[in-house]
Each structure stands twice: as structure tokens, then as C-alpha cells.
Amino acid sequence: MAGTPGTLPQDLAREAAVTAALAALDLDAKARLLSGQDMWSLPALPEIGLRSLVMSDGPIGVRGVRWSADDPSVALPSPTALAATWDPALARRAGVLLAQEARRKGVHVLLAPTVNLHRSPLGGRHFEAYSEDPRLTGLIGAGYVAGVQSGGVGTTVKHFVANDAETDRFTVDNRVGARALRELYLAPFELIVENARPWGIMTAYNAVNGTTMTEHRHLVNEVLRGEWGFDGCNVSDWMAARSTRGAVEGGLDIAMPGPDTVYGAPLARAVRAGEVEESAVDDAVRNVLRLAARVGLLDGAEPAVPEPPAAVDGAALAREIARRSFVLARNERAALPLRPGTVALLGAAARDARVLGGGSATVFPARVVSPLDGLTAALPEGALRYAVGADPATELAVADQGFTLRASCRNAAGEVIGTASAPNGQIQWMGADLPEGVTHDTLHTVELTGTFTPRDSGPHRFGVKGTGAFTLAVDGTVRFDGVQRPADDFDPFEAFFGAPVERAEVELTAGAPVEVSLTHVVELPEGIPMKVVAFALAHQEPERDPDELIAEAVEAARAADTAVVVVATTDRVESEGFDRADLALPGRQDDLVRAVAAANPNTVVVVNSGSPVELPWRDEVAAVLLSWFPGQEGGAALADVLTGAHEPGGRLPTTWGPLSAAPVTRVTPENGELAYTEGVFIGYRAWERQGRTPSYPFGHGLGYTDWTYESVDVDGTTARVRVRNTGDRQGREVVQVYLAPAAPDGDRPHRWLAGFAAVEAAPGDHAEAVVTLPRRAFEIWDTTESRWSFVKGSYEIQVGRSITDRRITATINV
Template identity: 35%
Template sequence: MLIFNKNIMSPTATTAKQLDIEKLIEELTIEEKLSLLAGKDFWHTVPIERLDIPSIRVSDGPNGIRGTKFFNSVPSNCFPCGTGLAATFNKDLLVEVGQLMGKEARMKGAHVILGPTCNIVRSPLGGRAFESYSEDPLLSGHAASHVIQGIQSQKIVACIKHFVANDQEDERKAVNEIITERALREIYLKPFHIAIRDAYPKALMTAYNKINGVHVSQSKQLLQELLRKEWGYDGTIMSDWHGVYSSKESLDAGLNLEMPGPTRFRQQTATLHSIQTNEIHRDVIDDNARYILKLVNESLKSGIPKDVIESPNPTQEASALLRKAGDESIVLLKNDNNILPLSKTAKEKIAIIGPNAKAAQDSGGGSASLNAAYKITPFEGIESKVKEGGNKITLDYSLGAFLDRNLPDIGHTLINELGQKGLYARFYKEPPESNNRKVFEEFPLSTSRIFLSDFKSKNLAPGEILFYADFTGTFIPDETGDYDFGVSCLGTAQLFVDDKLIVDNKTKQTKGDAFFLGVGTREERGVLHLEKGKEYNIRVEFGSSPTFTLNKAPLEGGGVYFGIRIKTTGEELIKKAVEVAKDADKVVLVVGISKEWESEGFDRPTMDIPGYTNELVSAVVKANPNVIVVNQSGSPVTLPWIKDIPAFVQAWYGGNELGNTIADILFGDHNPSGKLSMSFPEKIEDVPSFLNFGSTNGQVIYGEDVFVGYRYYDKVKRAPLFPFGYGLSYTTFELKNLVLSSTNDSINISVKVKNTGKVEGAEVVQVYIEPINPNIIRPVKELKDFGKVLLKPGESKTIKLTISIKEATSYWNGYKSKWQSDKGKYKVLVGNSSDNLTLEDEFETDRTFSWIGL
């Protein structure tokens, strides 16, 4: 039973007394100081009870606040993914998003949120692209800074990550990224620069990768010279999880906290020996300990009580904000003949087709994924709109194509022995063949994707990770036919139907990519004929990671994924979908990818949507030309049929409310106002990093230099399929009366925006700066600020923006190792996307100057 914790202290509550850091540095023993420099466990720092230094709790946070458990965690609210949030181009809304994250961290007892993520979407193939914000460093920096402002307004610490250039998953802990200093400064460091300058996150997480030969987590150049000295950053620096590669080097560089615990590289015997032999200076230990105590002090300001019982946030206010953020994130990219919005009251038949129509693609995979408190599928969202219109619309459905990399989660289709949707789990210390098995834990579960890396029980001794479990449920088929059964695992597993062995992933195992670190088996399958309406007892017998036969499993208890699906072919599914489409007035095709394809731990092999989706779209549009395609992905996918369809909607991974937000856009209850946070190329070969993505013998060259995204397409005069900053509306806008004034320090921009259409809507005003006759090779133009305004039909408002001269004009001068602003003329280009800049003016600077710092 979930308990809503009403006793969590508010941000205005009395906070605990602050620690006297310098006094503690004198009182702590060297052993106690060392213990502070690594985590206690996966989510906590080490307390020193003798001196009243408490443990602090951290939680994953880019998509929502998970809390302290992967397995069977307390449900959380899932936010739209990072690229979707950036597509709102709404600074005020992002502050609200951060505030809700801060409130929910408090309810999970977390003092520190491990987020936001503000790496660059260098390629659509990046496995964690969805977690980040944009291909553009300014949009990324502003999105991060406003989310951080919201989080820290709740007296919760934001830990910005991953510093720096964690832009691919291929060999992410080993890859050496060769990056010019200019590209590093102008593109990859710039979001952190902006966020630290404008919001000052109290913590920062280092990246896994190397830059120019040195792991970031032990780089004195990046952590000491740049962060501490040049930027004056005084927050706490922690590693990514298992992202430490040395003892002395990381301590000397100022990596304050090794996570998670217990330590791998800061063990007391070895580190004390290094201190006693003057390999590591005692002052280095003191300096690092000071930053841990600073983080403790910042955490004490939250007033979060010790050992909080984690609770969800099932409030209407939270759902409303998630829906608002999702509504504003969705981008309308094509709408020929105004086929959208749909009418709720028209007497017509709408076919809902596609692998994502009845699936809830709430987030990408990996550490950003969580146990969402609820999920609304696109079909459910559309069904609700039809009911609102009096059920005059008839809905029909067809799957159309499979998307799953493996067979789908069946937690929502099984019935457990309590009569609830889901399955039932029983844990044993004895294997299935034992005659004297005793249950030591049992409870219902809602998913058949079971990740036990942090499974704990009072009946298991510390460090005891060998155990067994039976997962059971009843399956009732919707139709008669042959069914595929699949099992992948990190450990061993066998699946039985009515006590008959159907899948064996125990006696013979093959390496695959199960689990987000790609360390499990491939999915093994079996086939069984089932009859419609008949009850079948499903049992999966699982052995934890020590039983794994392929290699030593690194994820503690391991895990098992299993699924069931009727056996069919892609051609058969398309044929059924075409028949449904022919009989409809309009078709909504919900396609895209999922967390199985876009996830931490691996990069996408291609930009294509996997499986038969492209064939499905082409076949359906031939059968019925009135097709609206809704795509869900965190980054671009190939769209070979885009010219054949009248409407296209980019919906991202939408969090809890994804189905409602898609329906809000389709039916016009929310006028789309999202703008693309990255360019959508026509094909992967057009991407500037195409020849230089992924690890080649442990190395990747950032050969496109500063020409990332639209900077590249502008320079080579090659139009992408959809440009950065682009997005349509159900109304029209006029931008006029550009007024520009400048001083030696700043330029002031004023633009009048008018809604010239018939419905309320919001427009994003984007300001780009173009150097005229630059002294070096530079991007044609760069985004320097933006603002969003909501207007009723016929209403006008003036947007005013101020941009500092140094930010508007500067580039990194590698010879001087400073930013440089050149004397000369610059264009100010204003419009509503990077390729539609309808207003223009110029300003001139009268001096060349260099600068450094924030």
C-alpha cells in the first residue's frame, strides 16, 4: 500500500543547523575524511554520527524523481523527455517543471536530483539524446538553467550532468574524444557555462568519457583550471556511477565524491598509504572533504527529515503541469489542407493504427526510465476526446506493425492470484528443484520487465545476492492462434505454461543486449498454440545473477524480461491495417521508437524506425490518403514517406500524460506551439557527425568542429527535412516593428507579435546573430535568445529581449585561449524558426576585446 507522506517539510520550514565546516575539518580523523569522499551505497553519502554529519540522499531525475529503488519502486510522475521540454521554448514553464521536480524530490526524501542532463544532441543515433535538450548550446543552457532555478527554489540541490561531452554510448567509459578547444568551448561546454552563470547548480556530475586523452573525472584542466578557477564554481563535483578510474589522479583533480558506494578507488588502506608516503597531499583530502560538507549544508536547508518513507505525488496539480508541459512540447511539422485539428463532433470513422497507439512511450530507457504512476496511451487519449464530443465519432483499431525489440511487457495483460492485473512474485533461497523451498519474500508486481539490481530483503545477509524467484500469472488470449513466448535474463530463467517448459534460458545461454548496460542474454523464444478465452498458467523460474552462465554478472540480483505475443508476420499485420484504413474517413498512425531502441547503454544502429513501420505507413496512405502520422521519439527518425502524408506530428516521449497531450493537439484543445529543438535531417548521411560517430578503436574525432546541427546545414547550404526551431500552429502570426538599440555592453531588441488567425495560440520569437565579414570561419548565424508569447485572435504584444554584446558576438580564440569579440558589423535576424527569419537589422561594435570566465 502506498502512503502519501503529508509530513514532508515545505521549503519554508525550519531547516537544520548548518555545519561549521572548518571546525569539522579540524575534528574529523583522516579516516573519517576519506569515508566522506565516496558513497555509502547506491543513493547515499556516508554519515559521521560522532560529529552529527548526516547522510544525504540522491535520486535520478532527468525524467522524474525515481527515489532509491529500481526494483518495485514507489511510483513517480514521469515528465516529457528533455528534447521535448526544450521544444516548448518556454522559460517560465521550465521553471515550473523544475519546481515540481523539487517538490517530488522532497517526497522521495532526496536532497539532490541527478539532473538536468545538458549534453549536446550531436547525432540522432546517441542513445541518451532524449535526455538532453538540444543540438544548440544556447537553448540547452537556458533550458537547464530554468529547470535548475525551479528545482533549487524548493531548497533541493540540482546536479547538472554530464560534464562534459557525454554525447554517445559506444564505449562511453573508455572512448577518447578528440575535440578542438574552440568546439569544446562554443558547443559542448557552453550549456554548462550558461547554467552555472544563470542558475548556479549546487552540484555537478562528471562524464564517463575521456577528452583529448584524459578522463574528465580526473582532468585537472577541466575540473580545476576551468571549473574552479576560471568559472569560480564552488559546488560539489561527483562522479557518474562507476565513473572513477583512479585514486590519486581523481582526488588531485578535485573529484570530490565517488559514486556509488562502497568505494572502489578510495579504500582506506590504500589511500592512507598514499597519504603517509606523500603521494597524496593531506590538503587534497581536506579540500575534497570541504566540498562534501558544503553539499551536506546545502541539503540540510531542505529540512527533509531523516529516513523519509518515499511517497508518490498523485495530485491533480501535478498531472495538470505534466499535461501542460506535454502540450507545449509537441511540434506540428506538416498540416496540408488543414486536415488538423480533428472535430470531436463530426460523424465519421477514425482508424487508430500503429505500434505506439496502444503503448505508452513515456520515456527513453536507462537511468532516466522509472515506474510511472500512470500512463495514458494515445488510443486512450483519443477515446476520451470522442466521449467529450458525444461519441459521434466511431473508432477502429489495428496494430499494423510490431515495434518491440523483444516481446512486449505483459504485466498489464496477466491476472495474478489476487485477481489483479499483473503477476505475483515469490522469492526463495533454494532452487526450483529443491524439495524444501521456503518463501522469504512475496508480493504482486505490475510488470514482466523485472530488474533486480537493487533488490533487498531483511532475510538476505549483507552481500548475499544468490536467490531464486517464481513469477506467476494467468494469461487469457484474445484470439486463437500460435503464440510466441520470450525470455531474456541476467541470471537464468525458464518459462512454463501449465507446467510445460516452453522457453529455456538456463541450460544454454547466448550473449545478447538485455538490460540497459547490454550485459544480459539474447531473448530465447518458444511457440505454443493457445485458444481464445482459455486460462493459461504462466510461471517463470528465475535464478539471480550468480547463476548466470556466460560471465560474472555485474548487476547484483540481475533480472528477467519475459513476454507473450500472437505469432504473425509483418505482411499479415499490414494487410489487416490496410483493411481498417480503407473503411475509415481518417487515419491516425501512431509510430516511432521506444526505450528498447533509444536508451542509455547503447546507441541506435540507424536512424530508421525498426521493423515494418515504414512499409505500414506507405501501404496505409495508399489505401486512405487522409493520414495523420504521430511520431514518438527523443531524436529524429528517417521519414521516407513524409511527402505522401498530409499531416505529421512530433510527440517525443511524453511522460504520464502522453496520450492526453497527443489528443489535445489532434483535436485542437491545445494549439501546437512547440518548435524543434534539433534539426530533422532527411537521412543519416546528412548529419554533420555521420563520418565521426561511435568509437573506432577507443577514439572518436569531433570532425565537424563547431558546425553542429543547423550551423552545419547553413554553412554547406543544405536544407534539412525540418529545420531547427521550426513548428506550425493552427493560427497565423505576424512579426513586425523590429526595434534595435545597442550600447557597449548590450543590444536591446523589441518585436511586435500579432495573432492574425482565428484561434488563440502561442508563438516563439527567435533571435539569431550573424557576423558580417567575420575574420575567421564562423557559423552563418547562431541563436542568441528567444521568447514565447500567448495571443488571442487579433491580439498583439511586444516581446523585449536584451543580449550582452560579449555573448552576442564572441567566439573562442584558441591562440589567446580567450573569448574574443571582433570590432565590426553584425546582423540581428528575427523570426519563428531558423529558416524563417523575416526581420533584420544591424548593429556595429567599435572595439575588439577578449574576455574569460562566466
Template identity: 40%
Template sequence: MTLHTPQQTTVDALLDQMTLQEQVSLLSGADFWSLPAVERLGIGALRVTDGPNGARGGGSLIGGVKSASFPVGIALGATWNVALLAEIGRALAEETQSKGAHMLLAPTVNIQRSVTNGRNFECYSEDPILTGELAAAYIAGLQEQGIAATVKHFAGNESEIERTTMSSKIDERALREVYLIPFEYAVKKGRTLGVMTAYNRVNGTYASEHEWLISDVLRKQWGFDGLVMSDWFGSHSTAQTVNAGLDLEMPGPTRDRGEKLIAAVEAGEVARDTIRARTKAILTVMERTGTLNDQRERIERADDRPAHRALIRRAGAEAMVLLKNDGVLPLSGNDTIAVIGPNARTAQIMGGGSAQLNPHYRVSPWEGLVAALGEERLSYAQGCTNFRFEPLLETELTVDYFDNTALSGAPEHSETFGEAQAFWVGHVAAGKVTPDAFSARLSGKFVPRTDGLHRVGIASAGLSRVYVDGKLVSDAWTDWRKGHTFFEEGCDEVIGEIELTAGVPVEIVIEFATKAYSSLGISAFRMGISAPLGKEAIAHAASLAAKSDIALVFVGRNGEWDTEGSDLESISLPGRQDELVAAVAGANPRTIVVLQTGGPVEMPWLDDVAGVVQAWYPGQEAGNAIADVLLGRAEPGGRLSQSFPVKWSDNPAHSQDRKVYPGLDGEVEYREGVFVGYRHYDKHGISPLFPFGFGLSYTEFALSGHTIADATFENDGKVAVDISVANVGQRSGSTVVQLYVAPRDAPVDRPEKELKAFAKVHLEAGQSRTVRLELDARAFAHFDTGRGLWIVSPGRYDIAIGTDAKQMRPTGSVERIGELALAP
């Protein structure tokens, strides 16, 4: 299946036949995931599904039809592999088709401005060029198969704190040189058919009604001709959004369009030609994706494809970054191994929020190692916990629904859950209760495994409370306060304590009732219970490590920490994980730490361990991919796409002034301007823990010789650089050749250097290759806000090539005599 060539005569002919009401009907969703059909004209229903690390389909964030879980965005960013991103895009098109959808809400291309952004895991990089190139490849692969991409979130959504109301104050130069470039690449190189606006405001105006961003930049300057949709519940007006260029309000049913929009047209607030233009954008995308005549019933399938399993495993390994190796990796496979840590037997495969899905399966590191080595040489200790919320109660629960908020009368519907969590949107209880005015009572049993104190936690978007054997233990009902759960619609977890006896069942009753919401129309709760681990668990882990040849410590975070709707408070490992690593390293010098996080962490134990692997959240094949890398069956092919600072305060967004981060009085100032990521560390002379682009290999590479072809630089600003890359090690592997441009005579304050080209190179042992890196005029330009143009100013531009932002060799320079101006 491929994208159709747009037949504007078909689209225009349909528009000519459509009434105003029919045109307006297509400008908002019919339900949570689809647009209405226009049956009179045979127009089908355009359907969308969440991404970007899979295709969830029309189900809830919890449960639903099973789907393939691919590596998350920051993992794909760490591959630096454009061809791999295109391959994943093609695979995700098949996943989207299996869910009966025509558009995938992906990729996420916001810049990793802060190391604490809860959604960093979903984004590719701190660098706009790397992000843009990867996104364009992902989009091209997806759309080759007839599925439309929806690049998001346009623009300035680099934090999850108060994201539905916060105004990102960004000067135009920083927007143009950093934050808009990935979207520009998505449009100009990827030819994306969809763009999703951000929740936040940009310089005071909501992104969904930002005429300069949508109409001037996106459409007029970049030539975008697809559809622009709001994020879910991210549209706040009628005439303003339509006139600004927002084609589609999601989800449905409509809140600000429909009859309100027809009234706005009749009142002269919105022109009929504007309605036609908005509708034409949607029909054009439908034409290109073959949706216009798609009358098929939506059928969602859980297609577990062997080819996708293999791709996920390969991509997960290629994303892993070897940060330290004192000769212990790859493992021989003959050693006794202590497998330790909270992430050892738990498969951390994805982040939280709208990107999460119900995977076909999850492979934990323990399971991956057992499959590769057998269990005889392995031993296990948890050591400590790293959960943000009390561990989810997994038991059979009977759920009774009431069509009121007082749990009164007879239940309207009953069903069974297998765990103590729910995420309700739209259709609830088989449609037998009002979605925004219902209550529910859940009842089940819990059997403690240990004697003693247990912690019971509940968090909810709505009112909730937990009874244990009739005793109220956790109360998020009486004094409910908005917190940081469920996309900032829920309260923070409320924890109560109770003494329980091992093996003695207790009755758990959870009561829930809806309440008014602020932005997103969701109702949800999550309840967990656990017996806390003490210091003896760390001591046991250290003892186990001392008795083993190798200690593997699996630590990090999970989707409770790295999640949409909530930023991190620090980049220290949660809980007592640092203490665990230190204790294990003290007991065994051959300790290897395997990190799973959605971004950087502080590493106070770094000098005391023999190896560190950053494994990210690599999808459903996590444990197998991790075992492949540890055992040398696959190369750790990743290179950091985000700088790892020594400490959080080194990060460019860190400031004593809350205006800079996390924001104050509804505004967050991007005061660092263009100096984001490695540009910030260069400007301030701060040494990162690991620099942008860094990553070790199991083999060795050498760069030698170079030529710079700049004969046309004065005329058109183009330059080509050739360099020889050789694998001088003993095994096959890969490296990333990175080219940075350093302006030396700039008329404005510019970064010391900027990544402008790169190439992922795979070589066998002893093999060499000449790599060509091509630069256009934009690679040397800065944006002149006064003239509204990109300017390549006269002067010298140094070129350096290396394998990370610190390890570079000067390659030469090019020089201009005259100025070159380029349109945006």
C-alpha cells in the same frame, strides 16, 4: 523551503572537529542513494534521487513508489519556454521532497550531436545556447525550493556506445563553443549546486579524474563551489579522482575510497588539505539544502498532486510540434475517426534507463480521445507492432531465491512478481542472498490468445533461460554474450519459438543466475512473449481508415528504443510502421500521423499525409495532451530543438569512418568540430526535412520593424534588438522569435550563423508586442585556443531574426573596429 545562505563558519567549524576518517567517509556513498551520516557531530545523511523527468526515489528502475512522470528533455527543449522550465523545476522540487531526497540528479544537458544517440530524448537540444538557457531556468526553479540540482554528464557524453570506456576526442574550441556552454550556463546562471561527471573519457582521461575539466574550468574559471559527483560506478581510481577534484564517489558502499583513500593520504599521494576541500564542498551543499541537521527517517510518498497533473498536461501540449497541416487540424470533433497504430492504445510517456520511473498512471492516445469525444465515433486497429523486445509477460510469478549461482538447495526467500522482469541492485531478496552471487527461479502461467507460433524473448544482465511446459525455448545462459541491454551490461534478446493453442495455459519457468559484471554492479532480466502480426493487420487498418472521415496513425518508438545504454541503428521507424502509414494514407487522404519518438525519424510518406504532429514522450498525461492539441483545445506550442534530416546520412555524426561515429578502438572523434546540428546543414548546403526551430501554429504571426541599439558595442560588445511581433490570425497562440548572429569577417572558420537569443511569445488574436532580445559580447565571440580567451574580432556581424533556422529576415548588422578579449 528555500536554499540556505551558506554559513562557512559552521562548515569550517565542523571540518575542524572531524577526524580524517569522518571526512573521508563523506566522500563516498553509504548505499545506492545516500551518503553516511556522522552521528557524533549530528551531521545528517545527504540523499539523492534520479531525474530528470520525475523523482523516482530510492526504488529500482522497475516498480517502486509511484511518481509523477513529466515530459522528457527533448519535449521540454521543444517548448523553448524558459519560464515553463522554471515552473517544472519548482514542481520537481516538491516531487523530490516527497521522496525524502535533497538532490535531484538532473538536468541532462549533453548536446544532441547524433540523431541516433539513445539518450537524445533526455537532452534538450542540438544547440548550446538553447540548452543552457533552459537548463539554467530548470535549475533555478528547483533550487528555489531548497532542492539541489545535479547537472550531467560532464562532459562529452553524446553517445551510449561503449560509454563507460569510450574516449571522446574533442578539440578545445568545440568544447568551449558547443559542449561546455550548457554546463557553464548551469553554473553561472543557474548556480547549480551539483555536477555529475560522465562515464566516458575526454581526450584520453576519464571525466571523473579530469583535472582540467573539474578543477581548472569548472571551479577556477567558472567559480563553481558545489559538489562534483561521479556517475554510478563511474569512478575508477583513488588518488587520481580526489586530486582531480571529484568530491563524491557514487554509489556506496565505496570501492576506491574509504580505507584506500586513508592509505593514500598516509602515503602522501593525497594531501590532507585536499581531503578537507573535497569534504567542504559536500558539507557546503548540505548546509545550503538544510541537510546538515536533517535527522529525519527517509520516507517516500506517492503524492499525486492535481497541480502537477495540470502542469504536465499543459507542458506536454506546449511541447508538441506541428510539422505539417493541410487544413485538417484542429479536428472538428464531429468526424468519424479511425485510431490506428501501435502507439494508439499504449501510452508512450518516457524513455528508458535511469530516467524511467513508476508513474501514477498512464493515459494513452485512445483513452485521451475517448475522454474528449466519447467512443461512438472512434474505431481502432493496431496495424503493426513497434516493440524492440517481445512484449513483456504480465502474469503472477512466484520467485524463489537461492544464495548461490546454481539454483541449488532450499530457497532463502520467496516473493511474488506481477511481471517477468527485475532489476536488482544492492539489497536483494530482503537481504537474504549475496547481491552479486545469487540465483532465482520464477514460475507462472501464460494463456495464449491465438493459435500458432509464439516468440519467446529473454535478455539479461546475468545468465537466464526460459522453459515453456518444461521445454527449453530461449537460452541466454549456455552461450551468453554481452550486448546492448541493461546499460550494456546485458545480452541482446535471445528469441525462441513455440507453437501454442489459444486458451490453453502453459507453464513458464525462468531461471536466472548472476555473473561477473564489467562496469555496473547490476543484475537484471526481462522476458516477453507474443504471436507475430501479419500483413492482414495492415490491410485491416487501411480498410478501417477508408470507412472513416479522419485517420489518426500513432506511430513512433518507445523507451526500449530511446534508452540509456544503447544507440539506435537507424532513424527509420521500427518494424512495418512506414508500410502502415503508407497503406492508411493510400486509403484516406485525410490521414494525420502522430509521432512519438525521442528524436528525428525519416518520413518517406510525408507527401502523402495531411498532417504530422511530433508529440515526443510527454509524461503521464500523454493521451490527454495529445487530444488537447488534435482538437484545438491547446495550441501545438513546440518548435524543433533538433534538426530533422531527410535521412540519417545527412547528420553531422554520420561517416564512413567509424572513428567519427560510433567510435573505433575505444575512441570517437568529434571531427565536425563546432559544426553540429543546423551549423552542419548550413556549412554543407544540406536541406533538412524540417529545420531547427521549425513548428507550425493554428494561428499566424508576423514580424515587422526593428531597431538595433549598438552604441556600446565597440566598448563592451553589448547589443539590444527590438522587433514587433503580431498575431494576425484568428485565435490565440504562440511563436518563438529567434535571433541568429552571422560573423562575416571571422579570422577562423565559423558557422554561417548561430542562435544567440530567443523569446517565446504568447499572443491573443490581433495582439502585438515589441520583443527585446539582448546580446552580450560572448554572443559575437569565438574561442581562441592559443590564448585561452574568448575573442570578439574586428569586422561585421550580421543579425537575422526569424521563426526557424531557415525562415529569417535580415535585421541589420553591427561592426567592430578593435578586438575585445574576454576571460573564459
């Protein structure tokens, strides 16, 4: 029967334990188990030997139940970076490390991976997803899930489904045609269910074709569980569940966070009132107990992984993934690897690296290696000169560099009842995660106090992130004392993802410490069904004259043999909670690149962004290296690649081009609906259909050696591709196989990715890539019959280095 767990002896024994536990529970206990007891966990039920199940955000690390920099985590490169490796085996290794991190933090289920598609480049959360292509997304996601679960930790593949933008994400109704839904947006989920058997899935905030996803009976019960045989647990996105009856009948197992949800006591009442069948509750409880049993939380049930895998060196793996993800988009005159001589390193992002995206994907690494750190360590003494050049940060950010802060909790009488560290000026206490001795009933105010030592003289800007009453003092003077309120369209996560508000400008001297404090009268935010204390002290360094900064960079570039410019986005450009307004780099970074390139023809630009940005100067520079959000070891990995110690291994998982040419850009709903009018034509499919030329096509990426494609032989649905390394160093090549119908029609793309494989070879040697062409590559969704239809005919197998750089072909008839 579809949805039935595996039939291995250990699976059967585990299922028997689940059945026995379920039979021992009364209605109230069952209803309680389906509702979060706090922000991150489910309640324990000692009467059946069930311990509390703990979840945590991912996907680049495991933050745990504390949103704080004093609880550090390994930070891997962004999901776009992982997809750029085109290496499911590497994704699996990343998953094994994350399972190790989860166990270290007492976490049983990781809220990852995100396998929504890059439908429009304006999607604000694209750095957290993999690709515009469903097959690449599904294969990388399957590797990730298999790795995490091999470590005995569950995953929740998200966000099911069509959660491809952030604007009005809580309420938008995405209108998606049946073909696009099946061939694009559902496809990665289906592939992961088939190949990795995930233990969990997360349903999204949005509606699809009129039904909110937490109540979507057809897509959850009939497709996910019925057709695909998913036997895992279905958890809501946080606060997505809206209806008790609708959710339980729509196949939702867990409503998060708690304690106040549509489940728990409301669910028990609905059963007793005859509004909900208790059998539906039992089905959900069984799925939760099965998840608990798999991760080792149910007495009498052997966990799915009795012994964890061997330990993984997190820093080493983070560095390897980063360098293998970097995409060398341009390399004129062999500008890279760096030639011997002096290097001018330019850009604020070279000193203050941005290694991850904003929002719930945030973790706090114990260390971050910036490009300046990495190149300083790698180059001979005296070879490197640094200048700021241009700063992308045009807005305040949470206090970090130069701040030493601590939080004091006081009751209504002003007495200190608890203290905590505040390493980056940010307080985010959720549920019971409060300092020792503090309760929500006794907590009245939180005061951040400490010192700030400026690294630059001039006017420093201070501000506040959060809502409620605040008092801000700097250098012994109160600078703000008032109430801060959100915009009318209040997002309940405003305190987490909203922009800081500037409240003071203070003239300070470099190296001279000053006292700072921010006092907040605690006011629990509306719209969140649990108690949360969240706010932050924000700061921005003095803004020097931009022309003066660029002039200093040009002077450094002109005196150097090579200029390396690092450009970047910011948290206010790429983050959860909002979509992008444009694809331009913030600040004067484009001006910086152009000025440096004019001064030094050997200019290399490193692009530190999680998703596409416009590169109007790309033909004016010698080299362009896309580094994504490269994780905590990004600077060390960058030095590895720039110096030639390692080859950049990445290929583009999504098309890069200017917004003016992008075929699909709409992310803002009209009257609550967002119509996916483009159908199956997103990403490279749409660029080709409309005859538009991107800056860099899907699959593109250069290395430090050259390859010749010699032959392709197709036997049935297996393609064997012979390539030769014709360069002068060891290299890795990603062989990409595209399928193109010999008689194209307007309803199908010109071609699509059917498979890929990576090979390595020494100079002069050849290698063979073996790529299996799946049956699904030849199928379309028949909307009349509501089934997959195999399209017979003649197809051209097109093999090459990208969607546009196709080297050899073969023809097959199916």
C-alpha cells in the same frame, strides 16, 4: 575567490557549520564520506550530526532507490520535449514538481539534467538531452536546475563533458578542439553555473583529449571551479572513477556507487602513504558537507530552502508540458485541428504508448494515458475506430500487459525467505534493497511466478533478460533450463540495458490464463562494485501477417473522415547503453503510413520518438505531429491538440533530416578515439555550412494561427520584435533571434541562435518580444590566447520562426 560560496548571511552561517563539521572528522571518516555506501547513498556520520544523503536518477521523474514498478513516480515528457517548448519558465516549473517528488521519496539529490549536445542524430541517448544548440540547452537546463533547487533538492548537471554518444562510453577518448569544446560542449554547463548555481555536477565516463573526466584537473579544477566559480559537489558517473590519486587531484568529490570504490579505505591509505595530500581530501569533504548542508542533512546548518514551495499537480503539469512540446511539422489543408466526423486511429503505439526512453532515465508511472485512451475520452461515442496496422516492437520486451507476477526468494535449502511484487516481470534489486528478511548471504534463487492472460491467440514468444542460470516454464512445461551469458564485450550494465534473449514459443488462446514462472540462480554480476540482482521475464505477442494488419488499417482509414497513424521507436532503438544504427522507424510502419495516406488524403501522422527519425512519406500525408516521448499524460495531451482544445506549442530543438544528408554521423571510435573533426559545425550550423536541406529545420513548428512579423528595433544589445496574430484564434509564438556576421568567414557559422522569447496574443492583436543579446553571442574562443575574444564588426539581427524561416532583419555594429 573563484569557487567561494555566496556571501548572504545564511550562506556564511552554513559555511561556518561546514567548517566546524570538517574539523571534527578524522581521516578515515573523511575518506569514507567521499565513497558511496551503496548504489544511491552516502554514509551518515552521527558524530557530526550528518545524515545519509540519497541520490536518484532523473530527469523526467524521480525513481528513488528502488527500480521497481511498485514504487511509482510521476513521469514527465522527455528532455527533448521539454526543450521543444522553448520555455525556461516551464522547465523551472517541471523542476519544482520533481523536487516535490524527490522529497516524497526521501531523495536529496537528483541525478539530472543531461545537457550534452545532439552532436550526431545516431546518439542513442539524445532523448535524454535537450538540443543541438548550446544556448537553448543552457537556458532550459538553467530553468530546470533553478526549479529543482528552489524545492530544496540538489541537482547534478551531467555528463561533464562531451559525453555525446554511447558507443564504448566507458573508455572512449573524445578528441575535441579547444574552440568546439568552449563554444559548444562546455557552453551549456557554463551558462547553468552562471545562471542557476547548481549544487552538483556529474563527471562523465569518457576521456577528453587524453584524460578521463573523473581525473580532468584542467576542466574541473581550473575551468569549472576556477574560471566559473562553481562551488558545488562533483560526483562521478556510476563506476567512472578509476584512480584514487588521479580522481582526488582531478577534483572528484564523490565516487559512486559503493561500497567498493577508489575512495574510502584506499583513499585513506593513499594519504598515509604520502601519495595524496590530506588537504585535497579536505577540499572534497568540504564540498560534500556543503551539499549536505544545503539539502538539510547537517545539524547546525539551515537548509538552503527551509520551506518547500506550494504543492504541484503532477498529472496536470505533465499534460501541459506534453501539449506545449508537440511540434506540428506539417499541416496541409488545415488537417488539424481534427474536422468533425469519424477518426481511424492506427498503429500499435496508439494502444501501447511509449512515454519515455530506456535506461537509467526510466521511471514507473502509476498510470499511462495512451493515444487510444485520450481520443476515446475526447471524441463522441462511435466516432473512433482502432486498428493495429503495424507494430514497431520486433523484439521481446519485459513482461507487462496481461501478466500478474510475484517474486519468491529462496535460500540454498529451497526455503522461502522473502517475497516481493513484480508488476512488470522485472527484478532490479541493488545493494541493500532486498525484500524484507532477505540478505545477499542467504539469497540463492529468485522465482517469478504467476499467470499470463493473452489478449491475442497465437504463438507467444517468451524469453529472459539477464545473465546466469535460468529455468523458464510456461503452461506447466519447462521451456528453457540453462545458462545465459553476455557477449564478449561485456557491459557491466548488461542486465539493465541488454536485449532479452528468446527461449520459447508457446501457442496460447486469447483470454485463457496460463501459469508462468522464471527461476534465477543468483549470480552477482562482475564489474559492478556492489551487489545487484537484476533479470526479467520477457514476452512478445503473436506476430500477425504484416500485410493483413496493414490491409485492416487501410480499410478503417478509407471508411473514416480522418486517419491518425501513430508511429514510434522502441527501447531497442532509443536507450542508454548503445547508439542507433540508423534513423528508420522499426518494423513496417513506413509501409503502413504510405498505404493509409493512399487510402485517405486526410491522414495525420503522430511521431512518437525521443529524437529524429526519417519520415520518407512526409510529403504524402496531410499533417505530421511530433510528440516526442510525451510522459504519462501523453494521450490526454494528444487529444487536447488534435481536437483543437489547445494549440501545439513546440518548436524543434534539433534538426530533423535523413541520415544520408546528416553532416555529422560518426559515433564509433577508432583505436579508442573519437575525433570531433567537424569542430564548431554541428546541428544547424553544419547543415547550413554544407548547403544541405533537412526535412524540418531547427526552430521549426507550426501552430493553429498565423503571425506577421512587423518590426525589429535594436537598442544596444536589446532587440524588441513586434509581431501580430493575423489568424482567427488565440496563439503563442516563439520569436527566434539569430546573429549573422555581415562578413562571414569559414571559421564561423553562417548564423547562430542568440536568443528567443515567447509571446501570446488574441486574433488581430500584436505583442512585443524582448530579447537580450548576450555578449557571448559576439565572442569566439581564441585558441592562441586561450581566452574569449569579442569579435567587432557589423552583424545582422535575423528574426523569425526557425533557422530557415527568417522574417525581418536589422543591422548593428559592435
